[in-house]
Amino acid sequence: MQQRSPVREYVTVGILALQGAFAEHQVMLQKLSLKRKVVIVLVRQPEDLDKCDALIIPGGESTTIALLARLAGLLEPLREFLKTKPVWGTCAGAILLARAVEGAKKGGQELLGGMSVAVERNGFGSQVESFEAPLEVEGLRESNRPFHGIFIRAPVVIALNPTPTDPPIQIISRISTSLLPASQTAVPPDEDDTDPRDPRTIVAMRQGLHLLTTFHPELTKDDRFHEYFVKECVLPTLSRASSPA
Numbered sequence: 001m002q003q004r005s006p007v008r009e010y011v012t013v014g015i016l017a018l019q020g021a022f023a024e025h026q027v028m029l030q031k032l033s034l035k036r037k038v039v040i041v042l043v044r045q046p047e048d049l050d051k052c053d054a055l056i057i058p059g060g061e062s063t064t065i066a067l068l069a070r071l072a073g074l075l076e077p078l079r080e081f082l083k084t085k086p087v088w089g090t091c092a093g094a095i096l097l098a099r100a101v102e103g104a105k106k107g108g109q110e111l112l113g114g115m116s117v118a119v120e121r122n123g124f125g126s127q128v129e130s131f132e133a134p135l136e137v138e139g140l141r142e143s144n145r146p147f148h149g150i151f152i153r154a155p156v157v158i159a160l161n162p163t164p165t166d167p168p169i170q171i172i173s174r175i176s177t178s179l180l181p182a183s184q185t186a187v188p189p190d191e192d193d194t195d196p197r198d199p200r201t202i203v204a205m206r207q208g209l210h211l212l213t214t215f216h217p218e219l220t221k222d223d224r225f226h227e228y229f230v231k232e233c234v235l236p237t238l239s240r241a242s243s244p245a
Contacts, residue, residue: 010036011039013029013040013052013230013234014040015041016058016093017044018074019060020061020092020093024218025218026040028218031226044072045074046072049074049078053086054088054234054237055086056229057087057089057096059216059218062095063104065092065093075112085237086210086229086234087209089211090216091153094119095155096111098117098118099113099116101119101120115205118160119158120156124151124154127153131179134147135147135149135175136173137204137225138171141224142224148222149203154215157205158199166207167207167209168207169207170205173204174201174203175203211229
């Protein structure tokens with residue numbers, strides 16, 4: 001009988017540290033109190049990815065992050081990483097995880113494309129139209145306690161486009177249709193204020209290994225989303241890896 005590999009006492013989470021709020025994500029991960037130690041790697045070169053069990057792509061400027069990733073030789077390694085390891089994209093990171101984007105700057109937007117979703121860049125409006133809202137999030141510790149969502153030039157999910165072979169999509173948080181920007185074409189709401197027929201109300205979702213949030217959990221003092229990513233998205237992949245064939 002084949003023996004299990006010994007369970008590691010740590011998990012290594014990388015943060016793409018080219019531009020944006022990577023330092024804020026680092027602080028949040030350092031706050032976590034879990035059974036396994038969280039080792040943090042700031043990813044700036046392809047060899048940094050080799051050390052990581054998972055990756056966070058922070059909020060920032062998605063076009064700039066993509067350009068810097070290309071200059072660092074990271075775009076293709078990131079796409080390969082996405083095929084087998086968990087990645088969480090917040091705001092700009094969510095744009096990079098999408099398969100399609102509207103509202104890109106002139107010249108287009110390079111994407112990593114790990115999730116079956118189309119987003120509109122800056123769909124919630126400009127910096128002055130940023131807002132905050134309490135969110136109900138499925139699966140968080142103390143899920144009855146709202147999570148404080150901070151939306152800064154946030155993208156809007158405009159379509160879910162899974163193929164028959166894609167992993168199922170799990171929506172874990174939506175906002176009220178009343179918070180959608182006036183520029184968005186109205187969809188008549190049903191009895192549910194967070195209209196499940198309308199993809200634009202989606203602000204957090206999972207698909208396969210990956211997690212997408214259109215807002216900035218790293219800008220709060222609440223570490224529950226970072227705990228969720230490590231416990232629900234990352235650690236299960238390590239458990240499977242240590243199981244016998």
